Amino acid sequence: MSEGSKGSSLAFGQVVIGPPGSGKTTYCQGMQEFLGRIGRKVTVVNLDPANEVMPYQCAVDIAELITLPDVMENLKLGPNGGLIYCMEYLEANFDWLQEKLAAFRGHYYLFDCPGQVELYTHHDALKNVFAQLAKWNFRLAAVHLVDSHYCTDPGKFISVLCTSLSTMLHVELPHVNVLSKMDLIEQYGKLAFNLDYYTEVLDLSYLVDHLASDPFFRNYRRLNEKLVEVIEDYSLVSFVPLNVQDKESMRQVMQAVDKANGYSFGDQEHRSLEALMSAAVGADFHFTSTLAVQEKYVQSQDKAVEEQVMDL
Numbered sequence: 001m002s003e004g005s006k007g008s009s010l011a012f013g014q015v016v017i018g019p020p021g022s023g024k025t026t027y028c029q030g031m032q033e034f035l036g037r038i039g040r041k042v043t044v045v046n047l048d049p050a051n052e053v054m055p056y057q058c059a060v061d062i063a064e065l066i067t068l069p070d071v072m073e074n075l076k077l078g079p080n081g082g083l084i085y086c087m088e089y090l091e092a093n094f095d096w097l098q099e100k101l102a103a104f105r106g107h108y109y110l111f112d113c114p115g116q117v118e119l120y121t122h123h124d125a126l127k128n129v130f131a132q133l134a135k136w137n138f139r140l141a142a143v144h145l146v147d148s149h150y151c152t153d154p155g156k157f158i159s160v161l162c163t164s165l166s167t168m169l170h171v172e173l174p175h176v177n178v179l180s181k182m183d184l185i186e187q188y189g190k191l192a193f194n195l196d197y198y199t200e201v202l203d204l205s206y207l208v209d210h211l212a213s214d215p216f217f218r219n220y221r222r223l224n225e226k227l228v229e230v231i232e233d234y235s236l237v238s239f240v241p242l243n244v245q246d247k248e249s250m251r252q253v254m255q256a257v258d259k260a261n262g263y264s265f266g267d268q269e270h271r272s273l274e275a276l277m278s279a280a281v282g283a284d285f286h287f288t289s290t291l292a293v294q295e296k297y298v299q300s301q302d303k304a305v306e307e308q309v310m311d312l
Contacts, residue, residue, distance in 0.1 A: 011138045012263040013109030015130060015173065018145035019163075020115035023180040023244070027145060028112045029056040030244035034254065035108060038273045043107040045100075047129075048114045049086040050079070060100040062086070065093060083116045087125035094132055101136075108263075109138070120167040127171055141260035142173040143253075145180045146239070149188035151198045154211045158224060161201065161231045168236055174260035176240060178253060183243040199239045204228040247276065
């Protein structure tokens with residue numbers, strides 16, 4: 001993986017990003033297991049210096065280079081400043097990362113990244129790390145995880161859309177936005193619209209109207225309208241729903257990422273995928289739980305339309 005080497009083989013992978021608590025580590029664990037079952041050699045790289053408990057098999061760990069507690073103690077920095085320092089230190093030690101990754105040639109890579117939002121919207125250290133990986137012939141897609149509970153709060157959902165758009169523009173990688181923890185979404189409250197409305201980011205004017213019914217947000221209608229205009233003008237943000245325990249959901253995310261980073265698989269992996277999808281339900285995966293949520297909202301919307309027609 002020498003820099004600028006035209007003859008070296010391509011390496012494919014995902015950089016898993018998103019705010020704290022969005023499920024990045026759980027996603028890495030689930031995707032490592034899922035891809036392993038269809039025959040891919042998967043290497044998980046932990047780039048989060050604050051990540052002390054890793055449920056997945058970690059092949060490369062930034063803790064061997066630097067840790068957040070050490071930085072905070074020795075440099076008297078807070079968590080945010082410490083994380084930025086750690087990423088800048090990683091950027092200054094590309095040779096360490098290159099040497100570690102070289103031991104896993106031919107593998108598919110999952111990079112578990114820190115949760116500090118500023119690293120993906122303002123700061124350049126991680127962006128430069130991704131750019132350096134591209135020079136080493138890595139073909140990466142950014143998987144941006146967002147907790148699905150934000151869908152139940154229109155104000156927060158607009159904020160999530162702005163953050164996702166800013167991240168896409170700043171990171172400069174092929175991007176797949178994912179609504180994580182879909183199996184838990186109804187615990188946070190009822191959705192105001194069909195699930196497709198949130199995943200496809202449809203006409204956001206309805207969201208602004210819904211916000212206007214809240215006395216607090218009524219005073220900020222013009223601000224929300226302008227934010228929505230920016231999101232719709234770029235027309236870049238959409239989401240893939242994810243339940244890590246659902247095979248079909250994991251397959252959909254995997255295929256979206258494969259398209260984004262250019263990974264193409266052969267017949268052998270395709271047969272392995274078909275075998276996995278047709279296998280009996282186990283304790284670790286549950287079929288159609290994500291689809292069940294979506295169908296519920298489709299059915300409820302259809303019923304509402306029928307009642308409106310009957311009233312006419």
